[in-house]
Amino acid sequence: MNELAGMNTRALTQFLLDSGVELHGDLRVESISGGRSNLTFRAYDDNSSWVVRRPPTSGLTPSAHDMAREWAVTRALEPTDVPVAAAVAFDRDGTVLGAPMTIVGFERGRVIRSQADLEDLSDAQINANASELVRVLARLHAVDYRAVGLADFGRPDGFAARQVATWNRQWQRVKTRELADVDRLHAALAASVPPRSAASIVHGDFRVDNTILVQNDVTSVAAVVDWEMSTIGDPLTDVALMCAYRQPIFDAVLGVKAAWTSPRYPSPNDLAEQYVRESGRELEHWNFYVALANFKLGVIGEGITHRALAGSDSGNGAGDAADVTGEFIATGLRALAR
Numbered sequence: 445m446n447e448l449a450g451m452n453t454r455a456l457t458q459f460l461l462d463s464g465v466e467l468h469g470d471l472r473v474e475s476i477s478g479g480r481s482n483l484t485f486r487a488y489d490d491n492s493s494w495v496v497r498r499p500p501t502s503g504l505t506p507s508a509h510d511m512a513r514e515w516a517v518t519r520a521l522e523p524t525d526v527p528v529a530a531a532v533a534f535d536r537d538g539t540v541l542g543a544p545m546t547i548v549g550f551e552r553g554r555v556i557r558s559q560a561d562l563e564d565l566s567d568a569q570i571n572a573n574a575s576e577l578v579r580v581l582a583r584l585h586a587v588d589y590r591a592v593g594l595a596d597f598g599r600p601d602g603f604a605a606r607q608v609a610t611w612n613r614q615w616q617r618v619k620t621r622e623l624a625d626v627d628r629l630h631a632a633l634a635a636s637v638p639p640r641s642a643a644s645i646v647h648g649d650f651r652v653d654n655t656i657l658v659q660n661d662v663t664s665v666a667a668v669v670d671w672e673m674s675t676i677g678d679p680l681t682d683v684a685l686m687c688a689y690r691q692p693i694f695d696a697v698l699g700v701k702a703a704w705t706s707p708r709y710p711s712p713n714d715l716a717e718q719y720v721r722e723s724g725r726e727l728e729h730w731n732f733y734v735a736l737a738n739f740k741l742g743v744i745g746e747g748i749t750h751r752a753l754a755g756s757d758s759g760n761g762a763g764d765a766a767d768v769t770g771e772f773i774a775t776g777l778r779a780l781a782r
Contacts (some may be wrong), residue, residue: 493550598676648673682735742772
């Protein structure tokens with residue numbers, strides 16, 4: 445059998461054994477998803493299943509595929525009321541697959557990715573699912589990150605300003621052409637950074653398809669996944685990005701008609717207002733956070749096309765993902781102008 449790209453089943457088998465995992469029968473591996481972000485595999489024997497995640501095989505960007513972050517936050521959140529998969533093993537040095545790798549327990553449940561996945565759900569179920577997602581995000585932001593051992597996981601002071609600078613550097617790294625509005629938005633964001641903010645664990649990529657739902661109950665989250673963008677920072681960046689993901693143009697970034705962009709989900713404003721009710725936080729300087737979220741999405745879209753041009757298997761439509769970068773940037777500029 446041909447080996448999957450980015451996988452080495454024999455080396456993974458030995459690593460699991462060396463990590464104290466008891467195997468029953470031969471280890472088999474299948475691809476769950478890959479291309480847009482980290483590569484995700486299901487590894488399984490006759491009795492158990494695990495999820496293996498590693499960065500893409502080419503076109504890497506420094507901050508977007510940080511497996512150490514994913515490992516640290518998953519382990520720290522296990523004893524909290526934030527649902528996460530059980531941490532199993534971590535290859536920090538990349539000796540097994542040629543890149544850092546995390547292994548967590550396989551959560552059997554339902555993943556809603558595309559709008560087709562919503563067809564068997566009622567509007568009431570979809571609204572209840574959205575409410576649960578907002579509640580989980582509010583619970584995440586309420587976790588005392590120092591108490592769970594994440595005091596050194598990030599630098600909350602100056603977080604928003606660093607985000608502006610980080611995503612501008614990312615743009616310089618992945619841009620496939622010059623766009624003057626990107627420089628305009630970057631300058632406007634740098635001049636509008638809020639003078640103070642709260643600090644919490646932030647997921648950095650929160651939406652419905654980055655959760656696993658209980659199999660027969662879409663109103664309950666079994667596990668939040670895809671933690672490679674997590675850090676200690678401003679919780680409103682999470683909320684704004686969750687809302688910005690609701691834009692239909694985000695379909696071009698994902699390469700699929702995404703569930704989270706469906707008009708059947710609550711509007712961004714309704715999601716933001718529910719977060720206020722669940723968390724007790726006010727959305728101060730909200731237009732800044734909306735603009736920053738759109739800046740990120742514009743750069744992410746550009747980065748997907750950059751990786752595709754570099755030869756990465758980035759999935760359907762990856763070469764066209766940058767086509768919507770200008771629209772995200774324009775939305776960010778409009779937000780700051782309000």
